Amino acid sequence: MATDTDLARDLAALVGPGHVRTDPGALTAYGRDATPLFHALPQAVVLPGSTEEVAAVLRYATEHRVPVVPRGAGSNLCAATVPLTGGIVLVLTRLNKILEVSPEELLARVQTGVSTAALADAAAARGLLYAPDPGSRTVSTVGGNVATCAGGLRGLKYGVTRNYVLGLEAVLPTGEIIRTGGRLWKDVAGYDLTRLLTGSEGTLAVITEATVALLPAPEESGTGVAYFDSLADASRAVADVISAGIVPATLEFLDRKCIAAVEEFAGLGLRQDAGALLLFGDDGAPPTVAGNLARIQEVCADAGALETTLAEDVARADALLAARRCSLPALSRLGSLTILEDATVPRHRQAEMVDRIDEIAARHDLLIATFGHAGDGNLHPTCVLDPEDTEGADRAHRAFAEIFAAAIAMDGTITGEHGVGAAKLPYLADKIGADQMALLRRVKTAFDPAGILNPGKLGS
C-alpha cells in the first residue's frame, strides 16, 4: 500500500488537489456513518467530480491494492460506509446533477450524489412521483438508496428502491465503466446486473448514475390514525385490512414506548393510554382513497381499536407522518446512544415478534422501543443506551443476536431495508447458509478480483 503522502499526491493528480482531504477533521468525520459504535480512520477522503474521475481512482486503487469505501450521505445504519481497513473514502456528493425528468417516459436520470428528496421534488414539479421514501430521504443520496435497496413508508403499496431502478451507470473496481439496463421496464438483455448492483452496498461497483421509474402523482392522499390496547390488536387489524383486499400506501405503527417518546418530543396530542398507534394512509383517485380509508377505519374498529380518526387536513396528515418519521430522534433523547435495527418478519407474525423483542429486552435489562412498517412486517426495534455504558452495549449486542435469530426462525430476515454492512455481516450466514455465503464471495470476486471495494462488508 502507498504511504499516506504518496497516496494523497497520486489522488490529487487524478481528481484535483482541492478534492482530496487528509486533514484529521475530515478523516475523523468520514471514518463514521450513522451507525453507532463503528468507526475507523481512512487514509484519504476523495471527492471525484465525474464518472471518469471515479474510474481513475478505482483503477489506481486496484493497481495499488488500496481499499475504497464508496459513500453518499453516510446516513446508513449498518456501518456499510465505515472504512474498516483504512484506504480511501470515495464521496460521491459532487455528482449531484439531475440529468433529466421525463413525463413522457415516466423516468428520471440522475447522478447518484443527488439527494432522494431533490429527486422527489424534481419529479413532483412535473406532476410525477418518485415512490421510494426512506426515512432518511432528506439527506440520503439516490446512490446510497440504490446501493442499499432502501425501503420506506410507502413500501407496502409501492415496493422498494429495486422496483424503480431501470438502469445504472457503474464503475467496476478495475476501472471499466458499464451501463446496465436502460430506459425500459422491459429489458432482458443479459443478466440483471441492475438489480444485482441494487443492494450490493458498494461492494461490487461504484454506481455513478441511475435511471429510475416515476409514476403519475396520485391525485389525492389521506391519512388516519388508530389506537389499540396492544400491538397484537393492531397487527390483527393490519392482517384484516390486507385480507379485505386493501393494500394501502402506508401502514405504520409505534409501540407504547415510542408513542410516549414522540409525544414528549413533538407534542402532537397523541393518546398516551394506548398500547399501539397505527398510522394508515392511502393515495390515488379521490373516491378510492376515501373508500379505502373508511374501510380501514371499519376494520380497525372491528379489530378492537380504542379510537380511529382521519386527519382533517394536509397539515394534520403531515404532522402524523412526522410523528412516525421522528421516532428515532425522539427516542434518541432518552439516551444519546441509540441502536436502530430492522429485523423483519411475515406480517402475520409481527405481534409475536414484538412480544419476543419485549421479552428479550426485559431479560437483558434494556430499553428497546419498537416502531416500523406494519404492512411489511419491517420492525425497527431501537435500543436506547447511555454511551458510557459499555456493559449495556454488550447486553444490547447479545439481545439483538437473539432478535435476529427469532426473526429468522419466523421465516423473516436480519435486515429488511437497512442492509448488512459490517454490523450485520456476523449474522448473515445464519440467514442464507454457508453455500450461499460462498457463492456471494465468488460473485464478489467476479466484480472485484483484488478485493479493494468496501472490504469487510457484503461478499467478504
Added chain:
Amino acid sequence: MATDTDLARDLAALVGPGHVRTDPGALTAYGRDATPLFHALPQAVVLPGSTEEVAAVLRYATEHRVPVVPRGAGSNLCAATVPLTGGIVLVLTRLNKILEVSPEELLARVQTGVSTAALADAAAARGLLYAPDPGSRTVSTVGGNVATCAGGLRGLKYGVTRNYVLGLEAVLPTGEIIRTGGRLWKDVAGYDLTRLLTGSEGTLAVITEATVALLPAPEESGTGVAYFDSLADASRAVADVISAGIVPATLEFLDRKCIAAVEEFAGLGLRQDAGALLLFGDDGAPPTVAGNLARIQEVCADAGALETTLAEDVARADALLAARRCSLPALSRLGSLTILEDATVPRHRQAEMVDRIDEIAARHDLLIATFGHAGDGNLHPTCVLDPEDTEGADRAHRAFAEIFAAAIAMDGTITGEHGVGAAKLPYLADKIGADQMALLRRVKTAFDPAGILNPGKLGS
C-alpha cells in the same frame, strides 16, 4: 463425457429408469423449443421428481462434464432451451405442485414446473391476482417465466415477472441447494440473487421452487378498442394517455397486417380499413376503471382515432384480448415458418421504430407484421416465411440484425421479454458492450465453474 449408454444407466440410478428417456422420438422432441430454425439432439431427457434429484443430476453432470439444459414447457422463442452441445435436457414438469396460496401474506409458493395459468387460477380461486401474464401463460411454466423474466400484456401497470418473485429455491450446477430471498417484500440480506437468477435463462442455476407475490384481485376490469389511420397516430395516443397521468393495465397494438391476419383467423369483426388497432384495458375500483376508460377514449379521439368502442360485456372483452393473443397463430397461417422477435424501444419512439421495421422489411422483400405492447414500447415484429425458402430465412436474419441495431440506436434493447438464448447471443455485445460481456462470463463462472449449465447461451 460418458457414453450414451453409461449416461442413461447412471441417470436412471439417480431419478428412476421411468424418468430417463433416450428414444429417438423424445430426443427429437426435446431437441427443439418454440424457436424456429434451432434444433440439436440431446443424449438423454431426464425428468426429476424432486429438488434432491435435480441436485443429484447436476452433481453428476459437473463431475462428468455433461451439459445440462433445464427446460419447462419449452415455449421460449430465443432457443434458450435447445441442447446445442448435446448432453441432458432436464425437464422440470414433474415438479408441479402448488405448495401454498396465502391470502394473508399475499403470496404463493410453487414448484417451478407448475404452469403459469395454474398458478393464476389458484390465486384467483382465493380472490387474488398473479399479475404477470405472458402470451404463453396457458402452457409456459412458472420456472420458465422466472428464468426468462417473462413480461406480458399487463406489464405497463403491473411490471414483469421480476417484480413478483420474492424468493427462490435453486440448485447450483455443483449440486448445492440454495434458498434466496423468502416471503418478504423487504429483505436485503445478501446480494439480490433472487433477481439475478430471474432472467438468467437456466445458465446459472436450476430453479426448483418460487415464492411469488400476489395482489388482491381487482374488483372490475374493462376493455376497449380504438382504430387509427396509422400506427404513428396510435403511438401518439399512447403517449398522450401516459401524459394524462393514466397508466392502464393494458395498451396493445396490432398493425394493418396483423389486423387482417387476425380477422381472417378469428372473425371478430375487426375493421379492415384501419392502419392500426389499439386495445386498451384497465382494472381496479369500478369508478376508477370507468373514468380511466372514458378518458382514454377521449384522448384517442383527440389523437385522431377513426373510432373508439368499449367492450359491452366480458365476452366481448375476452374476444378482443383473444384477438391480441392470437396474433402469432393468425400470422403463422400465412406461412408455416414465423420468426417472432421482441425489439423494444422507449414508448415515444415506437412509431418511428415500426416505420423502420417496415422499411427494412420492404428492402429485404419480407413480410414482417408487427404487434406488441404499446405501453412498454415492446414490439413483436414477426416475419412470415415458407419453411423451404432458405434464401428468405437468410434475408430475415439480415433484416432482424438491422432491426436490433435500430432498436439499440433508439435507446432500446434487443429483447424486451423473450430473452437472449442462443438466438440473440450474437447481438448481445452490441447492446451491453465488451466489458459487460466479460463481466457476465465471470458471473457465470462464479455459479458454474465447469460450464455445464446451458452452454452456448447467456454467459458464454
